[in-house]
Amino acid sequence: MNETLTALAIIFVQLSLIAFGGGNTTLPEMHRQVVDVHHWMTSADFAALYALAQAAPGPNMMVVPLIGWNVAGAAGMAVTTLAIFGPSSILTVVALRLWHGFRNPVWRQAIQGGLVPISVGLVAASATIITRTVDHTWVFAAITAASAFAATRTRLHPLWLLAAGGAIGWTGFGQ
Numbered sequence: 001m002n003e004t005l006t007a008l009a010i011i012f013v014q015l016s017l018i019a020f021g022g023g024n025t026t027l028p029e030m031h032r033q034v035v036d037v038h039h040w041m042t043s044a045d046f047a048a049l050y051a052l053a054q055a056a057p058g059p060n061m062m063v064v065p066l067i068g069w070n071v072a073g074a075a076g077m078a079v080t081t082l083a084i085f086g087p088s089s090i091l092t093v094v095a096l097r098l099w100h101g102f103r104n105p106v107w108r109q110a111i112q113g114g115l116v117p118i119s120v121g122l123v124a125a126s127a128t129i130i131t132r133t134v135d136h137t138w139v140f141a142a143i144t145a146a147s148a149f150a151a152t153r154t155r156l157h158p159l160w161l162l163a164a165g166g167a168i169g170w171t172g173f174g175q
Contacts, residue, residue, distance in 0.1 A: 025122030
């Protein structure tokens with residue numbers, strides 16, 4: 001158990017420190033580590049935990065404590081929570097203090113300009129991994145496409161999209 005907790009701590013501290021653009025940018029590596037490298041869960045389990053975390057209120061990285069709980073119970077949840085939120089929070093406070101000292105330099109704007117497309121690409125990679133995991137029928141692919149369309153083209157609140165997906169899943173349609 002100690003080896004598992006140590007592995008969880010190392011994985012999530014590293015992910016915490018590279019989560020530029022938000023926690024979802026780390027999902028591809030998180031998935032690779034917990035599913036492919038350590039075999040702690042299946043892709044379907046990962047996707048289910050991700051969906052549960054997204055449906056719950058709170059930060060988008062609530063999937064991490066769920067992974068910790070699934071892998072190593074309460075101790076795993078505590079370790080992963082501290083590992084994902086602690087280092088990045090400390091780094092953010094330090095970086096923010098430094099960042100405010102350099103308001104006008106050209107290099108600051110260049111860094112910001114370079115981080116934005118990287119963050120967008122990492123979020124797109126995260127979406128691709130989750131999509132590949134769950135869209136194993138044409139019905140699920142259609143739900144994903146309709147949700148993406150509605151989220152980007154309308155002002156429909158995301159809770160309505162979640163409710164619609166849950167209702168469709170509850171009917172068993174597409175299984």
